[in-house]
Amino acid sequence: MKFLVCISNVPDTTTKITFTPDNKEFNKAGVQFVINPWDEYALTRAIELKEAQGSGTVTVINVGEADTEPNIRKALAIGADDAIRVNAKPTDAFFVAEQIAAIAKEGAYDVILMGRESIDYNGSQVHGMVGELLGIPTVAPAMKLDMSGNTATLEREIEGGKEIVEVTTPFVASCQQPMCEPRIPNMRGIMTARTKPLKVVQPVGSDARTEVAEYALPPKKQGVKLIPAENAGELIKLLRNEAKVI
Amino acid sequence: MSVLVVVECDNGEVKKSSLEVASYGSQVAQLLGTTATAIAVGVASEANLGQLGEQGISKVLYDAEPRLKDFVNGAYTKLIAAAAEKEQSQVIVLANSNIGAAVGSRLSVRLKASLATNVVELPKVEGGKFTVRRGAYSGKALSDVVLTSDRKIIAVKKNSIEALHNAGQAATVEQFSAQLTDTDFADAPKQVIMQEQAGGVLLPEADKVVSGGRGMKGPENWYLIEDLAKALHAATACSKPVSDVDWRPHHEHVGQTGITVSPNLYIACGISGAIQHLAGVNSSKVIVVINKDPEAPFFKAADYGIVGDVFDVLPKLTQAVKELG
Numbered sequence: 171m172k173f174l175v176c177i178s179n180v181p182d183t184t185t186k187i188t189f190t191p192d193n194k195e196f197n198k199a200g201v202q203f204v205i206n207p208w209d210e211y212a213l214t215r216a217i218e219l220k221e222a223q224g225s226g227t228v229t230v231i232n233v234g235e236a237d238t239e240p241n242i243r244k245a246l247a248i249g250a251d252d253a254i255r256v257n258a259k260p261t262d263a264f265f266v267a268e269q270i271a272a273i274a275k276e277g278a279y280d281v282i283l284m285g286r287e288s289i290d291y292n293g294s295q296v297h298g299m300v301g302e303l304l305g306i307p308t309v310a311p312a313m314k315l316d317m318s319g320n321t322a323t324l325e326r327e328i329e330g331g332k333e334i335v336e337v338t339t340p341f342v343a344s345c346q347q348p349m350c351e352p353r354i355p356n357m358r359g360i361m362t363a364r365t366k367p368l369k370v371v372q373p374v375g376s377d378a379r380t381e382v383a384e385y386a387l388p389p390k391k392q393g394v395k396l397i398p399a400e401n402a403g404e405l406i407k408l409l410r411n412e413a414k415v416i
Numbered sequence: 417m418s419v420l421v422v423v424e425c426d427n428g429e430v431k432k433s434s435l436e437v438a439s440y441g442s443q444v445a446q447l448l449g450t451t452a453t454a455i456a457v458g459v460a461s462e463a464n465l466g467q468l469g470e471q472g473i474s475k476v477l478y479d480a481e482p483r484l485k486d487f488v489n490g491a492y493t494k495l496i497a498a499a500a501e502k503e504q505s506q507v508i509v510l511a512n513s514n515i516g517a518a519v520g521s522r523l524s525v526r527l528k529a530s531l532a533t534n535v536v537e538l539p540k541v542e543g544g545k546f547t548v549r550r551g552a553y554s555g556k557a558l559s560d561v562v563l564t565s566d567r568k569i570i571a572v573k574k575n576s577i578e579a580l581h582n583a584g585q586a587a588t589v590e591q592f593s594a595q596l597t598d599t600d601f602a603d604a605p606k607q608v609i610m611q612e613q614a615g616g617v618l619l620p621e622a623d624k625v626v627s628g629g630r631g632m633k634g635p636e637n638w639y640l641i642e643d644l645a646k647a648l649h650a651a652t653a654c655s656k657p658v659s660d661v662d663w664r665p666h667h668e669h670v671g672q673t674g675i676t677v678s679p680n681l682y683i684a685c686g687i688s689g690a691i692q693h694l695a696g697v698n699s700s701k702v703i704v705v706i707n708k709d710p711e712a713p714f715f716k717a718a719d720y721g722i723v724g725d726v727f728d729v730l731p732k733l734t735q736a737v738k739e740l741g
């Protein structure tokens with residue numbers, strides 16, 4: 171079975187977010203980039219399923235410029251077999267989805283996995299767009315994924331519960347905890363990753379449908395009002411009479 | 417060319433987040449000089465749908481196909497697309513829920529529309545540009561995004577738009593059939609399992625949340641969190657390490673890699689306030705922090721704080737809420 175895992179390159183979760191002086195772009199200076207944490211569930215689960223099946227391949231795909239390659243190599247070190255980088259700035263979700271759909275179609279992948287959203291754009295859009303572009307089902311967000319032959323059984327999170335869904339390949343799923351325990355690279359993985367194939371291809375299509383006009387930081391808090399622990403009940407009065415939230 | 421809003425219903429009730437979506441949609445309609453129509457999904461009741469007039473909706477479409485009671489991505493997408501065609505809708509508004517994100521993304525491809533999710537404010541329409549403000553960087557930033565296609569789909573973040581009341585008269589409810597067939601239900605669930613809810617308040621929909629961290633010491637102490645939550649009609653939540661060690665279920669984990677919440681009140685008990693945790697909660701309107709360490713970073717993001725021991729403070733708070741009546 172052929173797995174395609176989509177990974178995005180995002181600022182480390184501890185990053186303090188700042189922007190370029192015109193507020194039009196994220197300021198990358200000094201920022202450490204990582205594989206989007208949600209995508210790690212997709213990657214690890216694909217590797218686990220391939221191992222369980224005893225055959226098949228896991229290909230990772232990233233839409234990004236050359237600076238994403240260290241994290242693509244990391245995905246190879248974790249256990250992917252090969253990688254494709256679509257050499258383009260990921261301008262918006264639709265543009266990225268078009269690239270992934272084109273590669274998925276050409277390579278006839280059976281299972282396309284990605285994280286539930288990226289922690290930078292927080293769009294949660296690419297999975298549905300890829301499914302629709304390919305005319306195949308998307309299950310999002312999935313908390314569990316098991317395969318038996320061509321049939322997958324997934325748990326899809328809904329507000330307040332979950333649905334058990336069965337689909338046959340090909341399909342798309344977006345992944346989240348507690349699907350698996352994301353793996354980290356070991357020494358052997360890091361060594362072999364260096365020689366695994368990483369193909370760079372040019373983008374197709376082009377029509378982004380959104381443009382970022384400006385970034386802003388959320389408004390700052392006024393400062394904390396402390397209530398002595400002996401007087402804890404006073405807090406409740408303040409929440410009712412001053413903050414008016416209870 | 418009305419604005420189309422997607423309202424999610426559960427057990428006959430319109431979800432709170434969908435009342436917000438309806439209010440958002442009717443205000444967009446006003447801005448564009450048109451009316452707002454709703455399409456209902458889930459288990460709806462006609463009487464409750466008619467009441468969407470209060471949020472400014474003039475007409476509600478409802479497909480009585482019984483298999484639409486559970487979320488089915490294929491069928492929901494086709495239903496909403498058909499309603500958008502019938503209404504010639506240029507703007508479609510949904511909740512930024514698991515359903516909204518799944519359907520909105522498919523719909524944007526099918527209808528060749530621009531899509532913005534996680535939207536927190538009404539749009540600005542100026543000089544032919546349609547701009548929305550959305551949350552980005554997991555709550556650490558906001559971004560203004562121009563939607564450049566003729567058609568636009570907007571998924572509104574929960575609890576970021578005030579629901580209107582008394583915005584208009586009862587809406588007319590019309591039967592509508594999207595002529596769904598078996599193939600549209602290919603991804604229909606085999607089974608739907610709902611969670612046990614402490615006090616019955618769902619975390620993603622809650623406007624008050626009481627949350628516990630490692631400072632709670634163990635799952636056996638969670639009654640302290642639950643008692644306060646029950647008294648306040650709040651939902652319960654937790655930090656990541658707490659769900660990682662199974663003190664609490666995963667769906668309660670908030671933060672950058674869990675769910676993002678923006679309730680009116682978030683009470684953090686024994687949580688240090690790591691940047692990844694803050695990212696998921698910092699758009700809450702009022703944040704209260706209870707921590708025995710005065711240097712805990714969470715105090716910097718808080719509106720009210722108590723430096724103290726949760727085992728001492730929580731029962732006092734619960735008692736004080738009960739006394740308020």
Ligand SMILES: Cc1cc2nc3c(=O)[nH]c(=O)nc-3n(C[C@H](O)[C@H](O)[C@H](O)COP(=O)(O)OP(=O)(O)OC[C@H]3O[C@@H](n4cnc5c(N)ncnc54)[C@H](O)[C@@H]3O)c2cc1C
Nearest residue numbers: 629630631655656671672673686687688692693708725726
């Ligand atoms: C990639 C990545 C993603 C992450 N994503 C998330 C996420 O989404 N959500 C999340 O929550 N975390 C996330 N984390 C983890 C995060 O960095 C912190 O480790 C975590 O939030 C800490 O949880 P805590 O505050 O419950 O525990 P601790 O940091 O151990 O804090 C416990 C607090 O309780 C206080 N305390 C102890 N006893 C008492 C008492 N008796 N009374 C009062 N206070 C007491 C202590 O003073 C301390 O401040 C992520 C980390 C990484 C690396």
